[in-house]
Amino acid sequence: xxxxxxxxxxxxxxxxxxxxxxxxxxxxxxxxxxxxxxxxxxxxxxxxxxxxxxxxxxxxxxxxxxxxxxxxxxxxxxxxxxxxxxxxxxxxxxxxxxxx
Amino acid sequence: xxxxxxxxxxxxxxxxxxxxxxxxxxxxxxxxxxxxxxxxxxxxxxxxxxxxxxxxxxxxxxxxxxxxxxxxxxxxxxxxxxxxxxxxxxxxxxxxxxxxxxxxxxxxxxxxxxxxxxxxxxxxxxxxxxxxxxxxxxxxxxxxxxxxxxxxxxxxxxxxxxxxxxxxxxxxxxxxxxxxxxxxxxxxxxxxxxxxxxxxxxxxxxxxxxxxxxxxxxxxxxxxxxxxxxxxxxxxxxxxxxxxxxxxxxxxxxxxxxxxxxxxxxxxxxxxxxxxxxxxxxxxxxxxxxxxxxxxxxxxxxxxxxxxxxxxxxxxxxxxxxxxxxxxxxxxxxxxxxxxxxxxxxxxxxxxxxxxxxxxxxxxxxxx
Numbered sequence: 001x002x003x004x005x006x007x008x009x010x011x012x013x014x015x016x017x018x019x020x021x022x023x024x025x026x027x028x029x030x031x032x033x034x035x036x037x038x039x040x041x042x043x044x045x046x047x048x049x050x051x052x053x054x055x056x057x058x059x060x061x062x063x064x065x066x067x068x069x070x071x072x073x074x075x076x077x078x079x080x081x082x083x084x085x086x087x088x089x090x091x092x093x094x095x096x097x098x099x100x
Numbered sequence: 101x102x103x104x105x106x107x108x109x110x111x112x113x114x115x116x117x118x119x120x121x122x123x124x125x126x127x128x129x130x131x132x133x134x135x136x137x138x139x140x141x142x143x144x145x146x147x148x149x150x151x152x153x154x155x156x157x158x159x160x161x162x163x164x165x166x167x168x169x170x171x172x173x174x175x176x177x178x179x180x181x182x183x184x185x186x187x188x189x190x191x192x193x194x195x196x197x198x199x200x201x202x203x204x205x206x207x208x209x210x211x212x213x214x215x216x217x218x219x220x221x222x223x224x225x226x227x228x229x230x231x232x233x234x235x236x237x238x239x240x241x242x243x244x245x246x247x248x249x250x251x252x253x254x255x256x257x258x259x260x261x262x263x264x265x266x267x268x269x270x271x272x273x274x275x276x277x278x279x280x281x282x283x284x285x286x287x288x289x290x291x292x293x294x295x296x297x298x299x300x301x302x303x304x305x306x307x308x309x310x311x312x313x314x315x316x317x318x319x320x321x322x323x324x325x326x327x328x329x330x331x332x333x334x335x336x337x338x339x340x341x342x343x344x345x346x347x348x349x350x351x352x353x354x355x356x357x358x359x360x361x362x363x364x365x366x367x368x369x370x371x372x373x374x375x376x377x378x379x380x381x382x383x384x385x386x387x388x389x390x391x392x393x394x395x396x397x398x399x400x401x402x403x404x405x406x407x408x409x410x411x412x413x414x415x416x417x418x419x420x421x422x423x424x425x426x427x428x429x430x431x432x433x434x435x436x437x438x439x440x441x442x443x444x445x446x447x448x449x450x451x452x453x454x455x456x457x458x459x460x461x462x463x464x465x466x467x468x
Contacts, residue, residue, distance in 0.1 A: 017166075049184040054166035057197035058189050065165045095165040 007031055007087035011044045013051075014095055020051040031087040037068055038081035040091065055093065065096040108464050110421060111176065112429060112450065113157055114437055115143025115459035120159055122177045123450065128427050128441040131450055137177050141166075145416065147204030148463040149231065151212040155465045158215065158231045160201025168198050170217070172231055181232075188217060188225055188234045194241065196221055202257040203416070204231065208265035218258035222249055222274050226286065237286050240272065245291065245308055249277040252311055252330075259415060262317040262325060271315060271325060271340060278310030279327065281340050295343035297332050314358040314415045318394070320365035326395070328358040328370055328415075335395045346395025351382040356415035357430065361443075362422040366394035369420070369428060369444060371413045380410045388428065388444050404447035405438060414458055421462040431457025 011027045018025050027044035029035070035043075038060070045052030055066050060081070062068065068075045069092040075083045085091055112123040112131065119136030120143040138161050145160035157177065162168040170187035171180045190196040203218035215231040218224055223241055225234035240258070249256060252275035260273035268285035271292075278293040291308035298310045311330035318324035323339040326346070331354050334343040347353035352372040361367035369390045374382045381387065386409035387402040411434035418430035428444045431437040435454035438447040439462075 050169075050182060053169065053186055054163075057167060058186070058192075059195060059197045061197065063165065063167050 009035065009040055009085050009087060010090045011040065012090060012092045014093060016095070017051060017054060017093070020054060021048050031085075034084040034086050036081060037070065037075050037083045037085060037091065040085055041068075041081070067094050067096050068092070069094065108466060110423070110427070111148060111155065111157075111463050111465050112437075112439065113146045113148060113159075113459075113461045114431060114451070114454065114457060115146050115159065115416075116431075116435065116455040116457055117142050118455040119143065120146075120177075121451065121454060122157070124176065128421075128423075128439060129448065131439075133451065134177055137180070138171075142458060144458045145201045145204045145217075146459045146461040147206050147215060147231065148461050148465075149206040149215065150463050150465055151206060151209055153466060155463070156230060158204045160204060160217075162200050168200050170201055170204070170231070170234075183232055187227070187232060188219060190223075191236060194236070196223075200255060200257065202259040203261055205261045205263065206231075207263050210265065216261045216263060216270075218261050218272065218274075220255045220257035222246070222256050222258050222277065224258050224261065224272055224286065239282065239287050240280065240289050243280075243289055245277065248309065249274060250309070252276050260312070260315045262315055264317065264322070266322075269339065271317070273312040273315045273327070275313065275330075276309060276311040278308045278312050279315060279340055280308075292336075292340035293343070294341065295336075295345075296327065296329055296334055299331060313356045316358045316360040316368065318360055318365060318368075319363050320361075321394075324394070326358050326360060326368045328355050330354070331376060333358075333370060333395070346391070349398040350389055351387075351400075354379075355413075357413055357418040358415075359418055359420050359428065362420060362426055364392075364426075367392050367443075368395070369418070370398075371418065371430060373412055379412045381412075384408050384410050386432075388430070388440075388447075390444050401440075401444040401447075403445065404440075404449070406449075409434070411436075414456075416459040417457045419461045421464055423464050427462055429460050429462045431460045433457065 029043040110125045114121040119139045121135035123131040125131045141163040147158040149156040158172045171182045199220040205216040207214035215227040224237040227234040258274045262271040270282045280289040281292040327334040333347040357371040359369040389398045411432035421427040428440040433456040436452040437450045
C-alpha cells in the first residue's frame with residue numbers, strides 16, 4: 001500500500017473486516033478539507049459494498065455494535081455520522097464488546 | 101423426489117446461534133460434518149433448493165456486530181457467495197432496515213427460480229433468480245394493519261410462508277399478526293384467523309393479532325393447512341377461512357413446530373412444550389407427536405430421545421426430508437440434533453453440544 005499523502009484520512013479496520021477490503025487493514029480517502037464520517041465511509045467503501053453493509057444498514061445508520069472513533073471519541077458521543085474529520089486524522093472502526 | 105438410490109444422499113443443515121453446521125449422509129444414520137460456517141453469526145433461516153437437479157443452500161446470516169445478510173452455496177458449503185449490494189435490502193422509501201431473515205422458502209418445482217423469504221421487520225420477499233436478489237412484497241408491506249402488528253419475544257417477523265404449488269395462493273404467518281392469505285400471488289392480503297385464539301388480547305377472537313408460531317400445508321389436500329399457535333393447534337380445510345382445534349390428544353397445545361409430510365395426506369408432526377409460562381417438554385420428557393389422520397388422533401414418538409430434556413425446540417429448528425419413508429429432524433436450544441429415518445418411529449442423536457439450534461433443514465440430493 002502506498003504511503004498516504006499528508007491530507008489523507010485513514011480508516012483503520014478490525015482484522016475481521018479486512019477480507020472485505022481486499023485484505024487491507026487501512027483504507028485511505030483523500031481530503032482537502034474536513035469531511036463528515038458519513039461521507040468518509042461512503043468514500044472508503046465505494047469499492048467494497050459488502051464492507052459498507054457491515055458497517056451501516058440500508059438507511060445509512062451505523063450498526064448498533066459498530067463503533068467509530070475520531071480523535072479518541074466514539075462518534076455517537078460527538079455528532080454521529082455528521083462528525084467532521086480533518087485531513088491527516090485517523091479514524092478507527094472497532095466492534096463493541098457485545099454478544100454472549 | 102421419492103425413494104433413494106445409490107446416486108442419492110442426504111444433506112442436513114443446522115443453523116445455530118453461533119454458526120452453521122452442514123452434514124451429509126448416505127443413509128441418514130452416519131453423518132459427516134463440516135463447520136462451523138459463519139462462526140459467531142447466528143443462522144436463523146436456511147433453504148435448500150434441490151429443484152432442477154441443483155443443490156443450493158441459502159442461509160440467513162446475522163451478526164450482532166455486522167448485521168444481517170443472505171448467502172448461498174452451490175458446493176455444499178465449500179464456498180459461499182453474497183451479492184455485493186445484498187440479497188434482501190429495504191427500498192429507501194420504506195425507511196426500514198433489515199433485522200433478520202426468518203424464512204427462506206424455495207417455491208414449487210413448477211417455479212424453479214422463485215424463492216420466498218420472510219423477514220423482520222414483518223415483511224415478505226420474493227426472488228426470481230434462485231435466491232440471489234429479493235424484492236419486497238409491497239402488498240403486505242403497505243397493508244393497513246401494519247401499524248397494529250406486534251412483536252413476539254423473538255421479534256416482529258413473517259416466519260412462515262406456504263406457497264401452493266398450483267395457482268396463486270400464498271399463506272403467510274407472522275408473530276404477532278396471525279395468518280394472512282393472498283389469492284393473487286402476493287399482490288393483496290387478507291387476515292384469515294377465524295377460530296384461532298388470541299387469549300392474551302382483550303378480545304380473544306380478533307380478526308388479526310394472533311401469535312401463530314408456525315403453519316404448514318398438507319401436500320395432498322388443497323386448502324388444508326395446520327397451525328401451531330401460541331397455545332392451540334389447528335387445522336383448516338377451507339384455505340384458512342376457518343380454523344378448528346386439533347389439540348385433543350396432545351399433552352400440551354403450546355409449541356413452535358409444525359411439520360407436514362412431503363406427500364401423504366393428513367400427516368403432521370408437532371413438538372409440544374408445556375406452556376407459555378413453562379417452555380420445556382411436558383414433565384421434561386421430550387417427544388414428537390405425529391398425526392396420520394389430520395389431527396383426529398396423535399401418536400407420541402420418543403424412541404431414541406432422552407429422558408430429562410429441558411430445552412425447547414424453536415419454530416424452524418425442525419424439518420422433514422422428501423425420502424420414502426420421510427425423515428424427521430429437529431434440534432434443541434441445548435444444541436442437540438435428532439434425526440429419524442422412519443417418520444419419527446425411532447430417533448437418533450446426530451450431534452450434540454452445539455450452540456442453540458435455531459434452524460434445521462434436510463434434503464435428498466444427487467451425489468454429495
